Amino acid sequence: MIQEITLDTIQNFEKDFKKCRKNGVIQRSVMKNGIFASSENQESLVKNTPVFSIDLDTGQVSNQKRSGRCWMFAALNTFRHKIATDFKLKDFELSQNYTFFWDKFEKANYFYGNVIKTAKEPITSREVAFLLATPQQDGGQWDMLVAIIQKYGIVPKSVMPETYSSSNSGELNSLLNKKLRKDAMDLRGLVEAGKKEAEIESAKQGMLKDVYNILATSLGIPPKHFDFSYRDTSEAYVYDQNLTPQSFYDKYIGIDLNEYVSVINAPTKDKPYNQLYTVDMLGNVVGGKEVCHLNVDMDTFKQLAIAQLKAGESVWYGCDVGQFSTRDSGIMATDVYKFNQTFSVNFDMTKAERLDSGESLMTHAMVLTGVDLVDDQPTKWKVENSWGDKVGTKGYFVMSDDWMSEYTYQIVVRKEFLSEELKEVVEKNEMTRLAPWDPMGALA
Template sequence: MSGAISNDNIKQFQADLANTPASDVIQKTVMNNGVLASSENTDSKVSMTPTFSIELDTGSVANQKQSGRCWMFAALNTMRHGIQDQFKIKDFELSQNYTNFWDKFEKSNYFYENIIKTAGESLDSRKVAFLVATPQQDGGQWDMLTAIIDKYGIVPKSVMPETYNSSKSAELNSVLNLKLRKDAVILRDLVNSGASADDVEAKKAEMLSGVYRILAYTLGNPPTEFDWEYRDDDHEYHIDRDLTPKTFFQKYVGWNLADYQSIINAPTDDKPYNHLYTVEMLGNVVGGREVRHLNLDIDTFKQLAIKQLEAGESVWFGSDVGQSSDRQIGILDTEIYHKDALFNVDLSITKAQRLDYGESLMTHAMVLTGVDIVDGKPTKWKIENSWGDKVGNKGYFVASDAWFDEFVYQVVISKKYLPLELQTVITDEYDKPTVLAPWDPMGALA
């Protein structure tokens, strides 16, 4: 076959189709029902029953609605679980809008700083093009949320509730990214015209004032002090006065966030296991906590998640949720669709190949709240999602262990559950991680 498709080629392809068993029936089925319904494997529904040998009771799910804040919801969910148990507040939530405000504010400054740093590069350089393609967005990483909490603390949802714009973020993102791109033009011109560092900084401060105003109008002005009052599940009234976001975090969550480490499973040749990685231009708080990923093999990766669940702690994780999934019934399983059998084509591809060739990356963060262990091995996992209670089993999903192997890329684990040799890797490499390119798949935002 030469480079061009010939008429003889097409005749052969048509003959191959005609010789495929039941071709007419399959064609009509797929045309009328779509690919997923036509390839659905009903056995998957039976095997993914929501029963687990290790299961945490984490209450009702949250709902991020029409926003991309899954990473934030998932992280705050892991923190609220302890508050729910200790203070007997079944449906308590932390304010996702509060952290969203400061994340967007800090991301704007982070963008400005990267625009200033790359001002000497041409507009068509890959780094500048990467920056201006999406100046800021809803998505993020675990380390980015901890950087926000380290600096600003957190508050209960009742203190800074959701707004139209936090729950439906497209309009806010559109106007904010327009402003950031316009500001990028001004900052690049200033730097390239020889303006002093003080003049550039003054202009940036003026720009940030405008960003703050946009965020205050759309999300509300974040509180600096507040009283927290609530009734517990026994209907007893409580009030805690004169709290700040930082004192609230210290008193009611009390985690040492530095103890929690991002662990990834990226089986690509460019990322040897048992080493620490970071991603260039990935972050939000300038001068705050930076992203650090420890890459481990999948078996160690899973055993650490199980160890944390066994200790009664839920696990933040990042995955490619759209792969082999049924959103409505809440099943994530490599066997849920048999597309290769439907089309009689080989669609097999390894996890490493998916990452290297752009077929998959982390798209969504959720929380592991259970696992079913059979003969010492995990068979399926319980997942707390943040899409409300109208999907899955009242908002909870079930993932097969095979799906976990293929499409889970990140978990966050307390360092106390890591063996000493891995704790040593983190300590030794923390200030000198391998730096990945800004567009590396491990820089994907959930």
């Protein structure tokens, strides 16, 4: 039986706290400056200088502003790097608003499908509660953007620029989720009333029309055809006419997205290494690419990222950016804050324990653009963020190798870098299906 806290217990705690002289010094610092500033370790900043043995030239960083589109920005940035190199473009960006529109629209349809599928379950079931908690949001995963691009293509930012709602998505998300929850109750009602599939589908189409109208009003109508003009770094003028989003992707990017694989490091007992995993009810495009993760040990994980960087290609990656990171100096390192010393409390957990307990999961996606190798072993990594150039070193962060081990969960690499054994696992495509709330289903 749990015992109550007694006044004597509290008095003893207070007496012990005051008895330790250093507690008073730390208390004054924390009360004046806050926990993080008082715990910041300057030695970590010195160790993690922004100098790397492999350093790709990727240009100016982008800015997702007040939206949760980091996964989208990170993916489009990897494409932008290729375009900038192949076509000698400077400070070029792809339209994040274009992919944002189609992601929102497809997520609505995906949500309706899951609502209909679970309509006979009690409203209190965990699956239904999971769906209704967040019908849609800005976040996503690599394979979800692949599904969008394979269906809708891609366009330059100049063709479909940002709007208020794409850069400040809170109002749009609030309204869309209000609409989707109402529609969910209506769809459940139709199923409960025994309506035929055709009638339910007709109702769903009407709901999707409303969603389209909301998105078109807030984000604009995605272009079907457009012209593209630019001057390259040598000031040569190029004018390309009558492109479609698909033909633009084929001509200017031309990457076969099926040749890439999502690789994760999830050292929990329920996910043996060298196996494929997917997550139930996670996706956006119905009939599109399914989310698929290859789980490997951290040494393999890092070597795959290094191999792609050595080949001159940046790496999309997902991590828990809020853990032991400084926004101003742009340092991500396990020793950048000394919380254990500040409070004389042990906060340490293993990576598996953090995942299993909900203490950590993927919250943000960025791009690996460099690594510092000493005796062919990584010591720190260069990271392109999407928070503008006012943070870190002109928007770039430094990630210590220890931080990579503890708080990075996902990278996307070309299949050619996999070992023959891992290629065989991917080719077999035998996936274990995880619960919707599994930490590997977190959206960056």
